[in-house]
Amino acid sequence: MIRIFVGAFLAAVFVGGLGIIALAAGGSRSLDAYLVLASLLFAIGMFGFLARRNAISMLMSIELMLNAVNLSIVAFGGFVKGLGASGSVIALMVMAVAAAEATVGLAIIIAIYRNKKTPLVDEYDAMSQ
Amino acid sequence: MAIGTTIPFTTIPWDDALFVVFAGTMLLAAILVVTMKDIIRCGLAMMVCFGALAGIYVIIGAPLVAAAEVLVYIGAISVLVLFAIMLTQTKDAPASLVFQTQAIPAALAAVLLAVVTILAIIATDWGALAERVATNTTELAKKLFSEWVLPFEIVGVLLLAAVVGGVFLAKRERGRDGEREGGQFR
Numbered sequence: 471m472i473r474i475f476v477g478a479f480l481a482a483v484f485v486g487g488l489g490i491i492a493l494a495a496g497g498s499r500s501l502d503a504y505l506v507l508a509s510l511l512f513a514i515g516m517f518g519f520l521a522r523r524n525a526i527s528m529l530m531s532i533e534l535m536l537n538a539v540n541l542s543i544v545a546f547g548g549f550v551k552g553l554g555a556s557g558s559v560i561a562l563m564v565m566a567v568a569a570a571e572a573t574v575g576l577a578i579i580i581a582i583y584r585n586k587k588t589p590l591v592d593e594y595d596a597m598s599q
Numbered sequence: 600m601a602i603g604t605t606i607p608f609t610t611i612p613w614d615d616a617l618f619v620v621f622a623g624t625m626l627l628a629a630i631l632v633v634t635m636k637d638i639i640r641c642g643l644a645m646m647v648c649f650g651a652l653a654g655i656y657v658i659i660g661a662p663l664v665a666a667a668e669v670l671v672y673i674g675a676i677s678v679l680v681l682f683a684i685m686l687t688q689t690k691d692a693p694a695s696l697v698f699q700t701q702a703i704p705a706a707l708a709a710v711l712l713a714v715v716t717i718l719a720i721i722a723t724d725w726g727a728l729a730e731r732v733a734t735n736t737t738e739l740a741k742k743l744f745s746e747w748v749l750p751f752e753i754v755g756v757l758l759l760a761a762v763v764g765g766v767f768l769a770k771r772e773r774g775r776d777g778e779r780e781g782g783q784f785r
Binding site: 481484485488489498499501502503504505506507509510511512513514515516517518520521522523524525526527529530531533534537540541544545547548549550551554555556557558559561562563565566567568569570571572573574576577578579580581583584589592 | 612614615616617618619620622623624625626627629630632633638641642645648649652655656658659660661663664667668671672675676679680683684686687688696697698699701702704705706708709710712713716717720721725728730731732733734735738739742743746747750751754757758760761762764765766767768769771
């Protein structure tokens, strides 16, 4: 119970601080706010990809990174004058390619799991023996 | 009835407030995705993260991208990931160790990347930017099927290839399962 309150308090502090930073950067009407958000999301995804042991967690981190890039593309499309609707079109293409990547990646993980009986990537050492 | 551009009794615009709420939700959910121990909960947190991201797309003014985000990511990819988790869960795996030994250098690298990128973003002069404009969906459709029609077709072929490849890779080989039991990989 106390952990829920501490977590909620930390979340409130986090969001409040983020709000102050966002309002200082010009709020939701400036390109910088979206790009900063995208870079933070990309950094979180990169940490997950490098640090997690489970192969499916790594794939989820890749999805986070793809979404960060997509967010920056859509933000540029919304703010840069000559781009117009092209930003949204490129974002839709990226989404389709991400869906294809998730399909093939998860199929590969399931195929490896069938041989090695583990989803942990540090057990996949057949090449080093 | 219009509800006005600012929150009642304050001077904070609605879009700024919603942006902060969505951004905070998205970042918190993303941190939970990469740090939580139970991988099923990681998948559910990923759905929350993508939902908040769809809200941010609406605030930017790209409603079609937001709808596609909900359909593709929350609807398809998250379900795919959850199914893959359920297919690869093992009872005897040492689940206590979530991170590899390189977790601390990875965290330092991630923080460094974020700091460098944010400094670059703030230092860059983006030139003459337009006001934030909502993307006209009719215009988007015209562009998609005239200027971008070749990438559109190629993406269609790519998706077909991915589906065929996924089915082929994940297919159980019935005839050879017996001889692979305790086979050359383990």
